[in-house]
Amino acid sequence: MKTSRLGSFAFGLDDNQLRCAVDQALAAFLGSDKHRVMMARFGFSDAEVDLVANWTV
Secondary structure (H helix, E strand, O other): OOOOOOOOOOOOOOOHHHHHHHHHHHHHHOOOHHHHHHHHOOOOOHHHHHHHHOOOO
16 A cells, blocks of 8 residues: 655745635635546556545644
8 A cells, every 4th residue: 555645835034925825725626526537647546545635733
């Protein structure tokens, strides 16, 4: 079984507005049909996409 890898972003400590905007954009995109189609081209299954789409801090 493949080990899941998650991407990351770094923001300045005082840049909450940018961090929140990126979080909102990712929440809308991750797990979407467009995301699933894009990731399927690289061999990721829906179950693997769900791991990322449903992941929370």
